[in-house]
Amino acid sequence: MAESQDVLLLKIKEQGDIVRKLKAAKESTEKQKRTQKFVYDLEEVDAYLSQFSYLSGYSPTKLDLDILNNLGQDLDFQKYKYIKRWWYHMRSFNESDINLFPLASSQNSFANLHKGSDRSLDEQIQEEVSKLLALKAQLGSEDAAPQKFVLKTPKGTRDYNPQQMTIRNNVLQKIIAVFKKHGAECIDTPVFELKEVLTGKYGEDSKLIYDLKDQGGEILALRYDLTVPLARYLAMSKINTLKRYHIAKVYRRDNPAMTRGRYREFYQCDFDIAGQYDPMVPDVECLKVVTEILDALDIGKYVLKVNHRRLLDGMFEACGVPVDKFRSTCSTVDKLDKSPWEDVRTEMINEKGISPDAADRIGEYVRLNGGAELANKLLKDEKLSKTKAAVEGLEGMKLLLNYCDILGISDKILFDLSLARGLDYYTGVIYEAVLTQPIKVGNEELTVGSIAGGGRYDNLVGMFDAKNKQVPCVGVSIGVERIFSVLESKLAAGDISVRTNEIDVYVASAQKNFLEERMKICAELWNAGIKTEQSYKKNPKMLNQLQHCEENGIPLAVILGESELKRGLVKIRNITTREEQEVPRANLVEELKTRINTLNVKEMNGSLLVNHLADEFKRKYKKDLRSNPCAMRRLQTAAERAKRTLSSSTEEKK
């Protein structure tokens, strides 16, 4: 106990020094003139770099190079320990890596150091002060210190306000309906896993995993996706077949560009079919599920690109790429969706060590796309037809594309040899859905890239089984965050609107001392299942109450008045039309339910009502009109007339 107290006090002292240093740096920055570009204050730089405890997680940019070149010679490494550590880290990169450093974004705090801006310092000071407060709090103070400095969600995360929740729930409900239509069951897993469950599954991305602190028990980390937990669940429960969907948040310590939908905490929406089945049957169902979801969400025209890992492997083999470079070449090919062939070719040759000849041969293949006829053509290709992996992949594609035809989705599918997909664990078919046109939002256009992706991964579950027993899996993940973002933008631009509550009736009073009467009515309506609310003030103003109804889209109000109540009556007001009608207090529930039903029927679209009428007709006369187009047309007319009648009857009532 004493030991940890000392350590704590030491950390507090060190943290306090960091804070003081930053505050001093801030003062000195404010003195610097803006024209003094590219002059770096070593104290500042050292303080900035002190944030990075694990430099293997530090991703340098071209700005780091700039600073490296401008820091001058004879750096005092004794004094500037963090610069020293960073300097050695920078020295560990070779030429080719250095060429690949991206430009620093304008948000980059390092960038702000040399522009004389002290915004980054303010942020750093804020961050270091919070660390200091956190340490001090651990000293065991029971009383809560008021939060004076930091009121924000952690970096890369956000709250969902009621409007965002409504958008989110609407999207997820549509997706879940499709999953359920295909018979998927739902499961859930914990938000964290034992660290070793996640270790070694994500390749280079492993450094983006959120670890939990070692607090004396198991070593844990937050889940990075929903696929590895699925594999762990299948192996643990010794399940051989499962068709499941799982919708939950996952966690990645990205450096989020904070561009649309890039967060550290975000939803994944997965559908997977696990089990040993006949080839391509569950695979094509995944494609059908994707098309149904994207059609239901109706966000725009899309194409579903498909390819096959074995074909890619075969292609690389046929083009003369060494086996140990398959994955690395694959990840370069994956960049073709964002970069032109020239750049990808350059990276292949300069960074991945592929011969120009091989690169060119790859180039001839990856520009190809089409349908089943392409698969047939490639099966006759001189090189590919001699490569076992390529033939496997192509036969698989043929079968898949045939099934796509039978399911009627061929017009949405594109067999595209440039599709590679990032994750290493795919073993068969891979696919990705992209929108083909920008989305109109207000007066602007949003370009959204990929919105769904997946593939077959037969070897993952076996990693968790002591006897390496395999359970083949195929699945898809829907990129819902991007869809949320698009809809939130539309909301902001006024293209769509949402209601954040579902209240049908608001109980109001104009005069004083009606709280208890309003409460009685609320209780009666709640007990009858009517969605009701009232003001929490004893004597609210009439205008405020009506305004509340309008702002929240509440369609009906019950208005209490002394004289009406004496006559045993209350008023029902239609908020939209502003019509009011007196009804007996005793019949209030029934009167409200009728009006609510009417409002719902008016919202029913034409075909629902037609079907409803057809069902009623059949139930009564045992005859189904749906087989008779003439009768259906007459029904349609009747439906529209009914709707108009209902609308006018609501208006006529005074």
Next chain:
Amino acid sequence: MAESQDVLLLKIKEQGDIVRKLKAAKESTEKQKRTQKFVYDLEEVDAYLSQFSYLSGYSPTKLDLDILNNLGQDLDFQKYKYIKRWWYHMRSFNESDINLFPLASSQNSFANLHKGSDRSLDEQIQEEVSKLLALKAQLGSEDAAPQKFVLKTPKGTRDYNPQQMTIRNNVLQKIIAVFKKHGAECIDTPVFELKEVLTGKYGEDSKLIYDLKDQGGEILALRYDLTVPLARYLAMSKINTLKRYHIAKVYRRDNPAMTRGRYREFYQCDFDIAGQYDPMVPDVECLKVVTEILDALDIGKYVLKVNHRRLLDGMFEACGVPVDKFRSTCSTVDKLDKSPWEDVRTEMINEKGISPDAADRIGEYVRLNGGAELANKLLKDEKLSKTKAAVEGLEGMKLLLNYCDILGISDKILFDLSLARGLDYYTGVIYEAVLTQPIKVGNEELTVGSIAGGGRYDNLVGMFDAKNKQVPCVGVSIGVERIFSVLESKLAAGDISVRTNEIDVYVASAQKNFLEERMKICAELWNAGIKTEQSYKKNPKMLNQLQHCEENGIPLAVILGESELKRGLVKIRNITTREEQEVPRANLVEELKTRINTLNVKEMNGSLLVNHLADEFKRKYKKDLRSNPCAMRRLQTAAERAKRTLSSSTEEKK
């Protein structure tokens, strides 16, 4: 980089030593005879204690005392570092603390050390081996090491399989319906917060917070409840009024007894009303919400106990308790729901330093419960009527109980002076719902304690505002995990059953080579919105397909046969009745939809159908039968006749 590698290698070496030591201890335990009770192997004990890195989190039991007394003198502290650390920790407790050590549960690993059982060692070995693997994995191996040892969810967490998910979703849907009926909007917040947001809000429970590892950025921790995030959200968004519900998982590093519903990751279901309103109006709505939820869930008879923090404070003051001991006395009174008054009195006197006289006076109050008449009686109480806080509390209770009367829930409410509630931040009314009878599950009875709780907390939001601007709040949290547990037990005992998928139609074939035809039909049915599935095998056996339908509760099957298809027909089979009927292939969608609707109507309970018929009658004849009891009885009879007709008509068809 090199530095962290060295540290890592060192940790691996140390961890390897721990593993080797444990394995050796295991060997030596297996040699010990069972009769050798109370002989402790110092190596074993040292190895066991090495698990606890932070002894401030270590909760000693009476067993620790036993071991302490039996370890003997002249302990070699140089050799047994962990025993030394524990020994000093044990010495830090005073007499009164020591008297409060609980008995060790039979699960306690320490307990097993002296019984010669090596089960705890196996667990420890497993745990230490996983830590070793985790460390080794960090060395940077890209290839995934097969998980040979650890296939489990973290301690205190669990997966939800499809049946558990169905139970869970049914419960949550009912709760959400009640929240929405009262006009609550939904929000969501991130799973972790900045550590300092959580620090200092939970009193002693702060040590149960899950911290995230410091990975060079912000210091984070997993949320402990949904109330503090709400307060942070309100302050951050500068919102003054909000009625919101939030359903999400929270995280507490409890030492879970793993008794029903005690987990480290568990759901909270919160409803809160924030805003400056007139007294007790939103507070009574929270009580109404609780009663509606518990009635809807129908798990058993319950009572909703209410009390008031100010009354408790006033009571303590009137009984002569010093102000600085109010909270501490309060937490002792809180134990009255589990312990008898004698024990609580003893704790008050011996541990909390309350005089016997004051304790007795408190005892006279806390045994009281009742309704509004009790509040009136206490307002005339000699001591309480002179204490400002007590009068405040009692006036508040009077008003609240009056409103409960108006809302018609008085029969569920009990004004109970022994109710204290754990959390420090309550400032006004507090309440807790408990089931009054055990629940029958199979042949057993389950005792479930508290299933909902909450209160008013006016000072929490102000802690997050720079200017301490207050937003008064009142809310309730529903203890859904206990409800899930009860229902899962009922499921296991066969009292209830659930369907885990919603499929209505299964497409089957008896003969070979019908996969493509089945796929065509599936596509047609999916496109028509019918929930459909088929086998993923090309040539499945008929018996397996029908068995699948029965096991999963799928009501209908479409059976393809070569001869039928030649005649343009397919068979529809009712899985329950086993009746089959041939229908034209061209009319398949319509035929299936009719049958599905029929099945749904049959499931409609009597009153729904009656209402449906009454609505139809009214729409046609503009007359509402609901005001006419005679007519309603006739309608009821008609509804039941209709149901019987529908059932028999389905059976008649051949």
